[in-house]
Amino acid sequence: MIEAEGLTKFYGPIGAIRNVSFQIEKGEVVGFLGPNGAGKSTTLRILTCYMPPSSGMARVEGLDVIENSLQIRQKIGYLPESVPLYKDLTVRRFLRFAASSKGVEAKRINAELSRVISACGLEKNADRTIHNLSKGFRQRVGLAQALLNDPSVLILDEPTIGLDPAHIIEIRRLIQDLRGNRTILLSSHILPEVAQLCQRVIIINKGEIVATDSPANLTSQLQKTVKIALELSGPVQEFAQAIENLTGVQKVSLVSNGTSKFVIETDPSSDIRPEIAAMAVQKGCGLLELKMMQLSLEDIFMQLVTEEPSEEGAES
Amino acid sequence: MKGFWPVFRKELYAMFMSPIFYVVGFIFLLVSGVFFNFILTQVILFSYQVAQHPELGKEFSMMELFLRSFLWNLSIVTLFIAPLLTMRLYAEERKTGTIELLFTYPVTDAAALAAKFAACLTTFAVLIAATLPGVIALALVAGPAWKLILCGYSGLFLMGCAFLSFGTFASTLTRNQIISAIITFGVLLVLWFIGEAKTAVSPAVGSILEYVSVPKHFEALSKGLVDSRDILFFFVFSVFFLFLTLKQMSSYRWRG
Numbered sequence: 001m002i003e004a005e006g007l008t009k010f011y012g013p014i015g016a017i018r019n020v021s022f023q024i025e026k027g028e029v030v031g032f033l034g035p036n037g038a039g040k041s042t043t044l045r046i047l048t049c050y051m052p053p054s055s056g057m058a059r060v061e062g063l064d065v066i067e068n069s070l071q072i073r074q075k076i077g078y079l080p081e082s083v084p085l086y087k088d089l090t091v092r093r094f095l096r097f098a099a100s101s102k103g104v105e106a107k108r109i110n111a112e113l114s115r116v117i118s119a120c121g122l123e124k125n126a127d128r129t130i131h132n133l134s135k136g137f138r139q140r141v142g143l144a145q146a147l148l149n150d151p152s153v154l155i156l157d158e159p160t161i162g163l164d165p166a167h168i169i170e171i172r173r174l175i176q177d178l179r180g181n182r183t184i185l186l187s188s189h190i191l192p193e194v195a196q197l198c199q200r201v202i203i204i205n206k207g208e209i210v211a212t213d214s215p216a217n218l219t220s221q222l223q224k225t226v227k228i229a230l231e232l233s234g235p236v237q238e239f240a241q242a243i244e245n246l247t248g249v250q251k252v253s254l255v256s257n258g259t260s261k262f263v264i265e266t267d268p269s270s271d272i273r274p275e276i277a278a279m280a281v282q283k284g285c286g287l288l289e290l291k292m293m294q295l296s297l298e299d300i301f302m303q304l305v306t307e308e309p310s311e312e313g314a315e316s
Numbered sequence: 317m318k319g320f321w322p323v324f325r326k327e328l329y330a331m332f333m334s335p336i337f338y339v340v341g342f343i344f345l346l347v348s349g350v351f352f353n354f355i356l357t358q359v360i361l362f363s364y365q366v367a368q369h370p371e372l373g374k375e376f377s378m379m380e381l382f383l384r385s386f387l388w389n390l391s392i393v394t395l396f397i398a399p400l401l402t403m404r405l406y407a408e409e410r411k412t413g414t415i416e417l418l419f420t421y422p423v424t425d426a427a428a429l430a431a432k433f434a435a436c437l438t439t440f441a442v443l444i445a446a447t448l449p450g451v452i453a454l455a456l457v458a459g460p461a462w463k464l465i466l467c468g469y470s471g472l473f474l475m476g477c478a479f480l481s482f483g484t485f486a487s488t489l490t491r492n493q494i495i496s497a498i499i500t501f502g503v504l505l506v507l508w509f510i511g512e513a514k515t516a517v518s519p520a521v522g523s524i525l526e527y528v529s530v531p532k533h534f535e536a537l538s539k540g541l542v543d544s545r546d547i548l549f550f551f552v553f554s555v556f557f558l559f560l561t562l563k564q565m566s567s568y569r570w571r572g
Contacts, residue, residue, distance in 0.1 A: 045416075045572065048420045049420060050416055050419050050572075051419075051569050070318065073420055073421060073422040076420070078420045080416045080420075084412055084413030084417055085417075086412075088330060088333055093329070100321070100325075101323065102422060103422055
């Protein structure tokens with residue numbers, strides 16, 4: 001469980017985050033979404049007790065980040081954004097250091113090491129020096145050290161940044177496997193990733209939280225109109241005018257001149273696709289395509305972070 | 317002191333894995349070997365003269381004369397190697413970002429500092445211990461002087477302790493190892509020669525300058541004179557800079 005109340009952090013005179021509050025229940029997988037420099041890493045660094053907040057309060061598993069810093073650090077697994085590792089050590093030696101620092105008992109260390117090494121697919125590279133590993137494997141080592149001592153809270157800062165697509169899929173699969181009793185908070189600026197991995201999304205922009213909800217709810221709530229893509233053959237112009245008269249239709253626009261593709265914007269309350277299909281048959285047009293266009297999380301994100309400040313309050 | 321041992325083991329491993337240690341160790345042993353040879357030749361020449369003119373040194377002890385010069389030279393070499401041993405302690409962690417791991421593992425700042433400092437001190441102890449076989453062999457030939465050797469080497473160790481504590485502090489000031497080494501070397505050099513300036517200032521200031529001058533405190537110990545004030549000086553010096561290091565670390569945390 002993670003609670004943040006009115007977190008604020010200043011780096012000198014520059015405010016990184018302002019009044020950030022949220023709550024994450026036990027076992028939830030939450031995505032922390034925002035453009036670069038929005039304050040994601042700052043918030044995560046406060047939660048992991050790397051640095052104290054300038055004001056506000058944060059609790060992890062009911063423990064305060066300032067008062068009970070050591071106990072929290074015992075319970076969390078943290079993967080920092082830059083994946084810092086002691087590169088002169090071999091994977092195994094580094095993990096051994098991490099495990100004993102995290103207070104894993106000496107007799108359990110070997111079992112714990114083989115557990116995280118196999119969970120992160122590092123068997124073949126366990127005795128190589130970290131310096132010689134590729135970025136993808138370093139990321140796995142970073143994830144492996146976070147998993148040591150079976151933390152109840154996992155905090156991952158941009159776990160897939162800078163990886164090739166194959167590794168990204170691997171790491172996402174790994175994170176998916178980690179769900180269960182664990183509370184996972186991961187930050188990202190890649191939207192489909194968050195939509196795929198997380199039950200809930202916290203969107204942060206310029207140091208302030210702008211929205212918190214499940215990816216599905218965010219999509220439906222913020223959708224003011226439903227867009228329908230339509231492609232026809234036959235007497236197109238006449239048909240377009242007829243559609244405009246249907247109830248709920250707000251706007252019909254031609255995608256580009258010279259084609260017969262339309263985008264129809266309608267009221268989200270009713271689905272007019274059956275009527276369009278019926279009308280096409282009636283007018284003798286060939287129906288080539290008819291589909292509902294879902295507003296992607298990407299669109300919502302852009303909508304939220306580019307909105308004027310006055311509208312921001314109303315949206316969130 | 318939660319987390320002392322893991323960090324200590326890792327630091328020691330990193331130290332003995334790094335090329336810096338082997339280069340510094342090689343140069344240190346080479347230079348101390350040259351000094352050993354040179355000083356021994358001088359002492360032997362002097363002892364011939366004493367043998368011919370007994371009035372030159374009634375209380376002459378070859379071992380004492382040798383050890384005093386040899387340790388004096390070792391202490392100057394220490395001035396050069398201390399910055400090289402400490403420069404990476406925190407500067408490297410900051411540069412590579414691994415300090416973020418260290419700060420978020422359940423290891424207290426004090427334990428991490430103690431572990432780093434202890435690892436550094438161990439390395440230094442290994443280096444000066446490597447010069448002992450020659451000295452012991454000499455003592456076996458020239459007559460026992462075990463107390464003298466023990467006292468002199470303890471003095472060297474204490475002085476090293478003070479130097480390394482300052483170096484540790486300097487390595488928290490920057491993320492650049494070279495800058496950290498230069499700061500350490502510069503400040504230690506000033507502390508080394510500051511006693512010379514006492515004639516140029518008023519007696520009151522002069523006595524302070526003389527007190528903070530490092531060689532004065534080491535000299536007595538190298539002669540086999542154990543004075544609690546000298547031991548206290550090195551002890552307080554070390555504790556003071558380790559304390560500053562700890563404060564610097566928590567300030568670093570706040571600044572983020």
